[in-house]
Amino acid sequence: MDVRNCRQCGRLYNYIGGSMYNLCPDCIDKLEKKFTFVKEYIEQDENKNASIKQIAEDCDVTVKQLQQWIREERLTFSEDSPIGIPCEMCGKTIKSGKFCESCKQQMATNLGKMYRNEAPDPKPVRRKSERGKMRFLDD
Ligand SMILES: [Zn+2]
Numbered sequence: 001m002d003v004r005n006c007r008q009c010g011r012l013y014n015y016i017g018g019s020m021y022n023l024c025p026d027c028i029d030k031l032e033k034k035f036t037f038v039k040e041y042i043e044q045d046e047n048k049n050a051s052i053k054q055i056a057e058d059c060d061v062t063v064k065q066l067q068q069w070i071r072e073e074r075l076t077f078s079e080d081s082p083i084g085i086p087c088e089m090c091g092k093t094i095k096s097g098k099f100c101e102s103c104k105q106q107m108a109t110n111l112g113k114m115y116r117n118e119a120p121d122p123k124p125v126r127r128k129s130e131r132g133k134m135r136f137l138d139d
Pocket residue numbers: 006007008009010011023024025026027028
């Protein structure tokens with residue numbers, strides 16, 4: 001059993017694996033209700049151009065929480081909405097997720113390179129020790 005302190009109210013609760021918030025079931029429930037409220041709020045025409053601060057005030061949630069939902073791609077905004085969050089790599093304003101398109105592309109390239117380097121050698125640790133032995137013999 002994994003017992004943790006709720007990040008929100010501090011109560012102990014049984015942690016269920018896979019939960020992305022360190023929250024007790026009560027607080028998760030409250031947060032989900034809040035999320036539904038925010039989602040309905042931004043879907044209304046008159047709130048389409050609301051700033052993230054305004055949403056936070058009107059829905060009584062923190063800007064941080066709103067940004068987290070945007071990062072998780074649970075909240076999305078139209079292209080002409082003023083709302084955006086900074087790319088975690090370069091700081092460019094993006095509409096959802098963590099990174100802008102160009103950073104995503106760059107990461108994919110780097111990941112590909114890394115994969116290709118590792119692919120021919122599945123056990124790098126063993127090879128290293130063998131190489132060490134060979135050098136010892138050479139000496
Ligand atoms: Zn709680």
